[in-house]
Amino acid sequence: MTFPHQPSPSKTPASVDAFESLATKPSTPLLSIDKPIRFIDNAAFRDADAWERFVDAPLPAAPAGSSQRSEKRTLSDELSALVAAPILLHEQEKHLFLKMNFLKHEAEGIRQEIASGRREISAAIEAEMFLEHATEVRNQIVVANMKLVIFAAKNTSRRQPRSKILSA
Numbered sequence: 001m002t003f004p005h006q007p008s009p010s011k012t013p014a015s016v017d018a019f020e021s022l023a024t025k026p027s028t029p030l031l032s033i034d035k036p037i038r039f040i041d042n043a044a045f046r047d048a049d050a051w052e053r054f055v056d057a058p059l060p061a062a063p064a065g066s067s068q069r070s071e072k073r074t075l076s077d078e079l080s081a082l083v084a085a086p087i088l089l090h091e092q093e094k095h096l097f098l099k100m101n102f103l104k105h106e107a108e109g110i111r112q113e114i115a116s117g118r119r120e121i122s123a124a125i126e127a128e129m130f131l132e133h134a135t136e137v138r139n140q141i142v143v144a145n146m147k148l149v150i151f152a153a154k155n156t157s158r159r160q161p162r163s164k165i166l167s168a
Helices: 014-022 050-056 077-083 090-115 121-144 146-156 162-167
Strands: none
Touching: 050 090, 077 146, 090 121, 121 146
């Protein structure tokens, strides 16, 4: 099943750009026609309004008056940029996970159609776009959770430098 909409370019915060500068981009295509795309399925992905619910819908807003706790910055510039990202609320993280998995679901549908001969191999470009967008959403989730990772690393071991723990 293909939707008439194309994924809109996401507006990513500067902290996501910082994460992407640390991450390595894959040198091979994200799509392999012979290998299924792994995702967490949801029956709602097959609803007629699924695209609007999972891709076009905006991220739920934080309640008025909610604030992020500020922490002292004793980290490298890259890690400081990552920690600057706002923490996601439960509903926001849920929205992003559903969006990521829906995009993978769409890419898997295209992959299956190509593998069975119902679509031309040129449709792989569309599937690649969905997978790239899903990766952007995943990176947004990762960046938003960096404060938790750094907190856990900070409290895990006082014997090793934080930068060594976080690089593992």
